[in-house]
Amino acid sequence: MMRYSSLCSSYDYGNAEYWNTRYLEEAGASFDWYQRYSALRPFVRKFVPSSSRILMVGCGIALMSEDMVNDGYVDIMNIDISSVVIDILIKSRAHIPQLKYMQMDVRKMSFFLDETFDSVIDKGTLDSLMCGTDAPFSASQMIYEVNRLLKPGGIFMLITYGDPSVRIPHLNQPGCCWKFTLYIIPRPDFKSAVDSSSLRSVMEPVPLTENGLLPPEYVLQDPESHYIYFCKKMEG
Numbered sequence: 001m002m003r004y005s006s007l008c009s010s011y012d013y014g015n016a017e018y019w020n021t022r023y024l025e026e027a028g029a030s031f032d033w034y035q036r037y038s039a040l041r042p043f044v045r046k047f048v049p050s051s052s053r054i055l056m057v058g059c060g061i062a063l064m065s066e067d068m069v070n071d072g073y074v075d076i077m078n079i080d081i082s083s084v085v086i087d088i089l090i091k092s093r094a095h096i097p098q099l100k101y102m103q104m105d106v107r108k109m110s111f112f113l114d115e116t117f118d119s120v121i122d123k124g125t126l127d128s129l130m131c132g133t134d135a136p137f138s139a140s141q142m143i144y145e146v147n148r149l150l151k152p153g154g155i156f157m158l159i160t161y162g163d164p165s166v167r168i169p170h171l172n173q174p175g176c177c178w179k180f181t182l183y184i185i186p187r188p189d190f191k192s193a194v195d196s197s198s199l200r201s202v203m204e205p206v207p208l209t210e211n212g213l214l215p216p217e218y219v220l221q222d223p224e225s226h227y228i229y230f231c232k233k234m235e236g
Contacts, residue, residue, distance in 0.1 A: 012131065012132060012133075013127070013128035013131040013132065015132060016081045016082060016083075016105075019060075019080075019081060019082040019084070019085065020082050020083065020084040020085075023061065023082055023084040023085045023088065024084055026061070028061060028088045028092065029061065030061050030062065030063050031060070031061055031062065032062040032063055032064060032123075033060065033062065033123055033124040034123055034124055034159055034161075034187075034226050035123070035159065035185065035188060035226060036063070036067075036188065037064045037067035037068060037071070038067075039185065039188065040064070040159070040228070041071065042203060043157070043183060043203075043228055043230070044068070044121075044157070045071075047119075047155050047157065047181075047230050048073075048118075048119045048121075048155060049118070050071070050072040050073050050074065051074065051075075052073070052075070052117075052118035052119045053075045053077075053116070053117050053118050053119075054068075054073065054075060054076045054117065054118065054119045054120070054121060055076075055077050055079070055112075055116075055117045055119070055120045055121070055149060056076055056077065056078045056079070056121050057079055057106045057120060057121070057122045057125050057142075057146070058079070058080055058081070058106060058122060058123070058124065058125030058128065059078035059079065059080050059085075059089070059101070060080060060082075060085060060124075061085055061088065061089070062123070064121075064123065065078055065099055066093065066096060066099065069098045069099060073098065074098050075098060076098060076099050076100070077100045077101075077102070077117075078099060078100065078101045078102075079101075079102050079103070079104040079106065079109070080101075080103065080104070081103070081104070081106070082103070083103045086101050086102065086103040089101045106122075106125055106129075106142045106145065106146075107129075107138055107141035107142050107145065108141070108145070109145045109148075109149060112149050114148050114149070115148075115149070115150065115151045115152070115154075116149050116151075117149050117150055117151065117154060118150075118151055118154050118155070119150075119154055119155045119156070119157065120146050120149065120150060120154070120155075120156045120157070121157045121159075122146075122156070122157070122158050122159065123159040124159065124160070125142070126139060126142060126143075126158060126160055126162070126167075126170075127160050127161055127162065130162070136170075139170045140170065143170055143171060143173055143176060144173070144175065144176075147175065147176045147233060150233045151233070152233055152234075153232065153233060153234075154232070154233045155230055155231065155232055155233075156178070156229075156230075156231040156233070157228065157229070157230055157231075158171075158227075158228070158231065159226055159227070159228050160226070160227050160229070161224070161226065161227070162227060163214065163227060164182065164208060164212055164213050164214055164227070165213055165214075167227065167229065168180070168208075168212035168213075169212075171229070171231060172212070177233070177234040177235070178231040178232060178233065178234060179231070179232040179234055180208060180212070180229060180230070180231055180232075181205050181229075181230040181232075182205060182206045182208060182227065182228070182229055182230075183202060183203070183204075183205060183206060183227075183228040183230075184202070184206050184220065184221075184225045184226070184227055184228070185202045185225060185226050185228065186202075186221055186222035186225055186226075187222055187224055187225070187226065190221075190222040190224075192221055192222070200221070206218065
């Protein structure tokens with residue numbers, strides 16, 4: 001997998017037309033960014049009850065929502081900026097009533113009322129916006145909307161290439177109050193040169209400093225790891 005900085009310099013991932021063109025070219029072939037559900041399942045099950053009303057933002061053509069239904073989840077609303085991929089999914093997933101689909105920009109989700117969802121899951125959408133034009137403003141709009149749509153105590157699960165120094169400032173924008181739990185997992189194809197017995201468990205939360213940074217002594221097992229933020233919406 002390419003480095004995040006390389007992705008940003010190569011494509012305009014924040015643009016709807018880019019995705020419409022790509023999905024037309026790929027003819028609906030499934031693809032999961034970053035991690036498959038099998039790797040994320042222990043984290044999802046820990047923080048997101050199967051009865052939750054879930055919003056999957058930037059769903060793309062990934063299998064994660066379908067895998068979650070197979071794992072007992074019953075109500076997942078999937079949105080994507082690409083009208084092409086939503087049309088594909090409405091037709092191909094029509095036999096799965098637990099999944100619903102709408103074409104929507106994650107920065108403008110006014111269709112939904114405040115405090116509609118128990119959980120919002122993002123696997124790469126914020127990263128895509130950070131590759132687009134006016135990235136800081138786009139990221140702010142998305143976080144504002146996610147916070148608005150979550151019920152108090154709800155969970156925003158963010159899977160990203162962004163370490164705390166570049167993601168916590170966006171998450172902690174005015175009007176948002178989160179309690180963070182962070183996990184860091186290697187890429188699926190990463191092969192460690194270190195003896196596996198000496199590696200820390202990926203299920204161990206990673207402590208953050210008072211400034212929301214990784215401890216200075218923390219060493220990544222994989223230099224291109226994925227960061228999983230569980231952001232619990234707190235009262236004002």
